[in-house]
Every structure is written in structure tokens, then in C-alpha cells.
Amino acid sequence: MKVVIQRVSKASVTIEGHKVASINKGLLVLLGIVNEDAQEDIDWLSKKIVNLRVFEDENEVMNKSLLDIEGDIIVVSQFTLHAATKKGNRPSYIKAAKPDIAIPLYEAFVKKVETDLGKTVQTGEFGADMKVELLNDGPVTIIIDSKNKI
Template sequence: MKAVVQRVSKASVIIEREKVANINSGLLVLLGIVDDDTQEDIKWLSNKISNLRIFSDEDGIMNTSLLQTQGDAIVVSQFTLHASTKKGNRPSYLLAAKPDVAIPLYEAFVKQLETDLGKKVQTGQFGADMKVELLNDGPVTIIVDTKNKQ
């Protein structure tokens, strides 16, 4: 499971000209899933994202987490995070989990993040053509991969 975590001043997801998710200060999480991702990966990644100290404290130092700031989050499914660009110029998405595997894991991740944060997490729609708007704050962008836990 791989996530691109962006600290945002605001973010939204639009599907067919309808805004389906909208936050102010918080995190936009792009989430990619592979076939061998597990419930353990979900728990580890949710805990890591909830507790990443990437928000400024009163001294202007990145020392505060989303959990501490009580900011909001949007999670968007992103199969292209597992693109392979080894051969040629057309990415291969063979590593990305198919919907029958990915959807339950995606939904479980969102529920786990809601549990960890103690609040509702907004989402895009799995498999939809989404327009994601964001104002990256910092900019701060962190890539977290459950395959690199050590």
C-alpha cells in the first residue's frame, strides 16, 4: 500500500461537475493498493498518516500531527501510484490491485483512518474520473509505502 500525503490549506474532489469532497486545513491522501496488501498494512499506514508530524507548531516547526491539529482528510484511490515505467514510455499498471481486491481494502483503510482520527474522512469515488483540486501547503508532500516499514 502506497500513499502520497499532501498537507493542504484546502482540497476538493469533483466528479461530473459535482463537488463530492471538500476540506480546509488537513491532508489529501492519494492511496494505491496492490494484491498482497493486508489489514496489517491498513492499520500501520493509517497510524503513520494520523501521526505524521508535518504541521507547524506554535514556533513554526513541523512538529504537530493531523491528529493533534484535528484537521480534516480526503482519501482518493490512485492505482497509478503503482505504475511501472521500466520499459518503454507507456506505464504498466499490472502491480495495482484489481477492483475486487482494491475496493474492500480502500474502504477498510478509510474506516481505519476515521477510527484513528476520531472523525469522518471524506473520499473520492473508487474508479471514477475525478478532478482533484488542492492548495498544497508548504509545499509538503510525503510518500509512505507499507513495503518500506523498516
């Protein structure tokens, strides 16, 4: 699993003109899934995200986690994170998991984050044409790949 994590002052997801998710201070997480991903990736990545110290403390040092600030999170499925761009100019998405594998893993990831965070996680809609709006705070943007834990 690969994620792009953005610290946001606010973020929302709109599908066909209807806002389906909206948060204030927290994290917007774009999640890409490959066939090899499993529960181990979900568990590791969820714990890493909710405990990632990217929010400022009283000394303006990034020393607080999403848990510490009681922030919110939106998780959006993003198969394009696994784009292969080595050859040519048209990205290939062959590494991205197909929906029959990706949807259950995406749903399991959201549930795990909810458990680890202790609150409801907002989401986009898997496979939908989504409009994602955000105000990146910092900006702080971090990329994590569960296959590169070491």
C-alpha cells in the first residue's frame, strides 16, 4: 500500500455535485493498493498514520499526532499512485489492484483506521469520479509505502 498524506486545515470530497466528505483540521490520505497488499500492510500503515507526528505543539514543533489533536481524516482511493512512468508518456496502472482485490482491502483499511483513531473516518467512493478539495496546511505532504518499512 502506498499513501500520500496531506496535513490539511480543511478538505472535502464531492461526487456528482454532492459533498460526501468534509473535515477541518486533520489528514487527507490518498490510498493506492496493489495485489500483494494484505492485512499486515493495513495494520502497519494505519498505526503509522494515526501516530504520525505532523501537527505542531505549543512550541511550533511538529510533535503531535492526529490522535493528540483529535483531528479528522478523509481516506480516498487513488489507484494512480501506482502509475508506472518509466516508458513513454502514458502512465501504466498495471500494478494497481483491480476492484475485486482493492475494494475489500480499502474497506478493511478504513475500518482499521477507525479502530486505531477511535472515531469515524470519512471517505470518498471507490471508483467514482471525485473532486477532492483541500487546504494543505504547511504545506505538509508525506508519502509512505508499506513495502518500504525498513
